[in-house]
Amino acid sequence: MKITINKEEAKFLVRIADTSLILGQRMAEMCSKGPYLEEDIAMSNASLDLFGRAEEMYKIISKIEGNQFSEDDYVFHRNEREYYNIKLVEQPNVDFAWTMVRQYFYDVYAKEVYTQLLQFENSEVKGLAEKVLKEIKYSHSKSKNWLYRLGLGTEESNNRLQIAVDHLLKYVSELFNWDDLDKKYFINCDQIETQWNTEIDSVFEEINIKRKEVPPLSMRDCRDGFHSEHMGHLLSIMQYLPRAYPDAKW
Amino acid sequence: MDKFEEAFNKIIEKDRKVEPRDWMPEKYRQTNIRQISQHAHSEIIGMQPEGNWLLRAPSLRSKQVLLAKIQDEAGHGLYLYSVAETLGISRQEMIAQLQSGEAKYSSIFNYPTVSWADIGAVGWLVDGAAIVNQVSLQRTSYGPYSRAMVRICKEESFHQRQGYEIMCSMAFGTAEQKEMAQDALNRFWEPALMMFGPHDSDSVHKGQSMEWKIKRESNDHLRQRFIDRTVPQAQYLGLTIPDDQLKFNEETQHWETGPFNWDEFWNVVKGNGPCNQERIDHHIAAHKDNEWVREAAAAYAAKTELEVA
Numbered sequence: 001m002k003i004t005i006n007k008e009e010a011k012f013l014v015r016i017a018d019t020s021l022i023l024g025q026r027m028a029e030m031c032s033k034g035p036y037l038e039e040d041i042a043m044s045n046a047s048l049d050l051f052g053r054a055e056e057m058y059k060i061i062s063k064i065e066g067n068q069f070s071e072d073d074y075v076f077h078r079n080e081r082e083y084y085n086i087k088l089v090e091q092p093n094v095d096f097a098w099t100m101v102r103q104y105f106y107d108v109y110a111k112e113v114y115t116q117l118l119q120f121e122n123s124e125v126k127g128l129a130e131k132v133l134k135e136i137k138y139s140h141s142k143s144k145n146w147l148y149r150l151g152l153g154t155e156e157s158n159n160r161l162q163i164a165v166d167h168l169l170k171y172v173s174e175l176f177n178w179d180d181l182d183k184k185y186f187i188n189c190d191q192i193e194t195q196w197n198t199e200i201d202s203v204f205e206e207i208n209i210k211r212k213e214v215p216p217l218s219m220r221d222c223r224d225g226f227h228s229e230h231m232g233h234l235l236s237i238m239q240y241l242p243r244a245y246p247d248a249k250w
Numbered sequence: 251m252d253k254f255e256e257a258f259n260k261i262i263e264k265d266r267k268v269e270p271r272d273w274m275p276e277k278y279r280q281t282n283i284r285q286i287s288q289h290a291h292s293e294i295i296g297m298q299p300e301g302n303w304l305l306r307a308p309s310l311r312s313k314q315v316l317l318a319k320i321q322d323e324a325g326h327g328l329y330l331y332s333v334a335e336t337l338g339i340s341r342q343e344m345i346a347q348l349q350s351g352e353a354k355y356s357s358i359f360n361y362p363t364v365s366w367a368d369i370g371a372v373g374w375l376v377d378g379a380a381i382v383n384q385v386s387l388q389r390t391s392y393g394p395y396s397r398a399m400v401r402i403c404k405e406e407s408f409h410q411r412q413g414y415e416i417m418c419s420m421a422f423g424t425a426e427q428k429e430m431a432q433d434a435l436n437r438f439w440e441p442a443l444m445m446f447g448p449h450d451s452d453s454v455h456k457g458q459s460m461e462w463k464i465k466r467e468s469n470d471h472l473r474q475r476f477i478d479r480t481v482p483q484a485q486y487l488g489l490t491i492p493d494d495q496l497k498f499n500e501e502t503q504h505w506e507t508g509p510f511n512w513d514e515f516w517n518v519v520k521g522n523g524p525c526n527q528e529r530i531d532h533h534i535a536a537h538k539d540n541e542w543v544r545e546a547a548a549a550y551a552a553k554t555e556l557e558v559a
């Protein structure tokens with residue numbers, strides 16, 4: 001099955017859907033691995049929200065594309081190079097600090113992304129954005145709270161947080177490498193970047209975390225379907241059953 | 251008999267509920283702690299065999315259904331730990347007992363889930379057996395436990411239905427899928443029946459628990475209810491129950507099974523099942539790996555409280 005996405009609008013939206021899906025899958029890995037039961041449940045919640053918002057977006061994309069493919073086709077039958085999520089969300093759960101920094105970086109970014117989608121022409125996207133913003137507001141306050149706890153908790157937690165931040169910052173500049181499609185559909189690309197930087201800088205200052213200078217990276221862009229090595233492993237696990245049994249219905 | 255004991259006996263006799271503030275015999279308290287914490291541990295350890303397929307669920311919908319189910323089980327565990335806490339034990343103590351092997355959990359979770367059909371079989375059979383047991387426990391004499399069972403049963407019946415739905419799509423799917431479904435039934439049938447515990451003739455704790463109305467119906471009685479309910483469901487799926495002595499008794503209107511392999515049951519309970527070590531190791535690893543997180547959260551809470559004060 002060769003999945004194609006033809007309409008510009010769908011090509012733009014699939015980036016957002018893929019980002020939700022892949023982060024949801026990463027968060028699902030944390031199931032039964034949380035620091036305590038309450039947090040375990042909270043992480044499952046976050047993952048469920050992300051899968052839900054991905055599913056809704058794939059449905060919209062499918063409609064735009066004339067119902068050629070189902071949401072499951074998009075999820076289970078595209079290869080790495082046909083995925084367009086930001087690399088940030090495919091990074092692994094090295095420890096709880098990585099999980100929370102990744103989530104926080106995403107939440108700050110997604111908050112502005114979905115706020116701009118409120119003005120989207122397609123009313124279904126608008127409706128989805130409204131719903132998602134409520135989820136993000138909650139998730140954002142949670143992940144931000146964890147950054148405070150880890151940053152200001154103990155020396156060890158501050159160290160671990162700093163290490164996670166140092167690694168994950170490498171995947172942030174890509175968020176703001178706007179192309180024509182972004183410029184066409186976002187209302188104000190620069191604002192997404194400014195908002196992100198402003199919040200991160202002010203929070204980092206409060207929690208004793210340094211934002212190191214990230215040199216210009218020779219890394220290909222997610223908008224062209226380029227990923228880190230982690231992505232292939234994530235997909236091979238996620239897509240195993242529908243690929244191994246192409247005739248099966250689940 | 252002092253007046254406290256008399257009051258307690260009266261509650262039991264009149265079929266009323268014992269509440270945390272009531273006086274109760276120490277053995278009643280301990281029996282409840284053992285049973286409720288074991289139930290809580292089962293919910294928590296049960297997350298693992300199902301989590302084993304979470305990342306490989308074959309559709310967006312089944313992924314969300316499974317994740318929500320596992321999350322429910324975590325919620326049940328949390329709720330049951332807090333019920334046990336009303337009897338004067340802390341969650342920390344209970345978790346330490348689980349990790350040291352002092353406390354048990356349902357042996358069924360020591361079996362591996364090796365195909366997607368196993369996720370169907372677990373929902374259908376394991377949650378199905380759990381419901382039969384828990385519906386009966388809605389009438390247990392300890393109030394908080396009884397109320398917990400009422401709340402939890404509603405979710406368990408969803409789980410069972412969703413598991414059966416997976417079995418349907420597998421059993422009515424391709425030949426390969428049907429084969430997986432049959433294989434899952436073959437492996438989970440007997441362990442699911444043994445979830446109800448030893449036969450009444452061999453059960454150790456039975457007498458006193460029944461008198462105190464902690465347990466309301468016998469193991470064999472509950473097991474029979476489950477068998478009678480489940481055999482027709484397997485038949486509908488076109489699957490064969492792995493018991494060549496299984497037959498319907500027209501007179502009693504009950505299904506009769508062949509003998510179970512109790513040696514295997516006791517061996518798994520003793521710790522020699524396929525995944526006993528893995529389940530506890532996983533729990534300990536998650537706990538240890540996150541010790542620094544809990545320390546940070548506690549340190550931060552202490553600091554911010556200080557600032558407020």
Ligand SMILES: [Fe+2]
Pocket residue numbers: 293322323326402406
């Ligand atoms: Fe449960």
Ligand SMILES: [Fe+2]
Pocket residue numbers: 323377405406409
């Ligand atoms: Fe359940």
